[in-house]
Amino acid sequence: xxxxxxxxxxxxxxxxxxxxxxxxxxxxxxxxxxxxxxxxxxxxxxxxxxxxxxxxxxxxxxxxxxxxxxxxxxxxxxxxxxxxxxxxxxxxxxxxxxxxxxxxxxxxxxxxxxxxxxxxxxxxxxxxxxxxxxxxxxxxxxxxxxxxxxxxxxxxxxxxxxxxxxxxxxxxxxxxxxxxxxxxxxxxxxxxx
Numbered sequence: 568x569x570x571x572x573x574x575x576x577x578x579x580x581x582x583x584x585x586x587x588x589x590x591x592x593x594x595x596x597x598x599x600x601x602x603x604x605x606x607x608x609x610x611x612x613x614x615x616x617x618x619x620x621x622x623x624x625x626x627x628x629x630x631x632x633x634x635x636x637x638x639x640x641x642x643x644x645x646x647x648x649x650x651x652x653x654x655x656x657x658x659x660x661x662x663x664x665x666x667x668x669x670x671x672x673x674x675x676x677x678x679x680x681x682x683x684x685x686x687x688x689x690x691x692x693x694x695x696x697x698x699x700x701x702x703x704x705x706x707x708x709x710x711x712x713x714x715x716x717x718x719x720x721x722x723x724x725x726x727x728x729x730x731x732x733x734x735x736x737x738x739x740x741x742x743x744x745x746x747x748x749x750x751x752x753x754x755x756x757x758x759x760x
Contacts (some may be wrong), residue, residue, distance in 0.1 A: 572623075573616035574630035580609045580616075580637045584644050591648050591709065602648075603709035609641050610702045639669050642701065649708040649729075658708075658730060664737040665701065668744045675751055682754060691746055695738035704732035 570578075580644065583605055591602035620626050646662040707729030713722040 569627075571620070571625040571630060573611075573620040573625050574633060575628055576612045576616035576619070577633045577637045580612050581614075581633075581640060583609045583621045584641055587641075587646060588648060591652075599652075600710055600714070603706045606641065606645055606709055607702075607706055611699050613638060620669050623709060635673070638698075639673070642666075642669070642705065645709060649705070649711070652724065653708070653711065658733070661730075661733045661737045664731075665740050668740045672747050673743060675747055679751055679754065691743065693746060694741055694743040697736055700732055700739060701736035704729045704736050707732060 587602050587605040587609070588607060590598055592598070595601065613634070616630075620630065643666050646666060650659050650662050707725045709729075711726030712724070712727055714725045715722050
């Protein structure tokens with residue numbers, strides 16, 4: 568198997584996950600900020616590997632499998648550490664909705680592929696919007712509680728902004744999850760179980 572550039576970027580994104588966790592918990596100055604930077608780099612490589620794969624026709628079966636796994640691992644790890652750092656019922660419930668939806672939709676896609684109907688559960692615009700909002704929310708939560716913008720500017724309330732954006736991401740998560748289930752429902756009904 569030849570390693571394509573998009574797949575190498577995906578593997579790099581997976582390697583960044585433990586680095587992000589270690590930096591977040593380290594005693595280095597501005598550790599949370601640097602963990603957010605690492606998460607952002609990972610999110611940008613997700614966009615970049617997809618663009619390279621489409622632009623230069625560098626698709627591989629391994630890359631197609633690994634890309635969504637890397638996304639879900641990065642999001643879950645980031646949500647785990649922000650919930651641990653700020654353990655509120657609100658943040659925990661929102662994170663549980665997001666992680667639970669990812670598990671459910673992954674299982675649904677696997678089942679749909681097994682019955683030859685994977686195309687029925689393609690990613691829609693609401694899923695893409697959810698991903699963008701979710702990534703921005705996680706970056707803000709990793710930075711939290713606030714981000715100093717300069718001597719003459721008020722600090723950005725990163726934690727509060729992140730929580731509200733995560734609430735929006737959770738709502739979009741439920742919406743896109745319902746869309747996936749609605750698209751798959753005819754296959755469930757035909758199966759008779």
